[in-house]
Amino acid sequence: MAKQGRRTEVLEAAIRLFSARGYHGTSVREIADALGMGSGSIYAHIESKEDLLFEVVDQAAERFVTAVRPIAGGPGPAAGKLRQALIAHAEVVAASRDAATVFLHEWKALSPERRAAVAAKRDAYEELYAGIIRQGVAEGRFRAVDEKFARLLVLSAGNWLYEWYDPAGPMGPAEVAERFADLILQGLQRKETGRGRPSV
Amino acid sequence: MAKQGRRTEVLEAAIRLFSARGYHGTSVREIADALGMGSGSIYAHIESKEDLLFEVVDQAAERFVTAVRPIAGGPGPAAGKLRQALIAHAEVVAASRDAATVFLHEWKALSPERRAAVAAKRDAYEELYAGIIRQGVAEGRFRAVDEKFARLLVLSAGNWLYEWYDPAGPMGPAEVAERFADLILQGLQRKETGRGRPSV
């Protein structure tokens, strides 16, 4: 418990520092300093700096997949699933914003094999959204849009959250997600404007 | 011309390397190597590594603002401007993807003063989109959505482009931008589905 707890503290310090300064911009000494340790002592808890990065990135990827998978595979119409998936995504960002930042920003610093492992998880995550969109089109509730672009629009909004969302701010993650979901589902343009084709 | 051309080569090498490995992950020696120079010789062209980063980031920011400002300030309905702005944005990414990556990824590595200068340009850029959206709402062509979220949705799609868009791929930047614009303007959901409120 003590050793396990200390290891968690090392992870948490790494998340904070990697998020703020980047992987290459953070030294092992800085992580050790944050815990009041000597710079060599940290190797009692980790094997290498890159192991630490992988653990942070992989855990973050896992959190997203775990949160959204049951929604995508669950019952109900696609629009509701899309809304719930976005809420779940935003909640993960709100709860682990620094880890999400490291996941999205620093995976390139991993070795090729580990990068591939993370890419596989990210692909699996994106496929959850693709499935929801295909379902909506198949149900006839969504327009027959290109699935790839609909998925990219949703993921762009979700993935960009870490850049601007402040968990300490006035708006909760669910509220933020609902607004994006409304916009994505209903569009920016008024429906009754113009007759037939949209004005531009 | 010779010296000026060489300096441009230094910038271009820095863009490529900063984009691929990050600012802190790239050494001055690697940039010099890419140009077949000794590691000290690069200081005949630049004053410091951070100066180099600032120049790359600032130039990229300038490209986006320059491309979109005339559209936002020009004539015509908001929907058309939004479409044109997204196309212009995608064209900048297509033409300078690595520079856009450095701009969006590495600005945190700048000194506080320079970071503030870049943030000001980024804010000005975002304001261009805010203006277009306000215009659309004022015209009655856009739904009375929260301007902030509409702007964030557009910018998220645009800013995430550098992560997945391949300029060498089959789809041109204008085509990509048009698809996003259609989705954002019209929404994912069919209009005639359900009566009254959307199904979820």
Place this chain on the structure above:
DNA sequence: CCTACCGATCGGTAGG
């Protein structure tokens, strides 16, 4: 633009 070099810092190890 080169050669030669600077002090500082890097990730990591040894031995306790």
Place this chain on the structure above:
DNA sequence: CCTACCGATCGGTAGG
């Protein structure tokens, strides 16, 4: 978890 230390590499400078 500490102290002491390793070779390698860092950004940058001097003198030509």
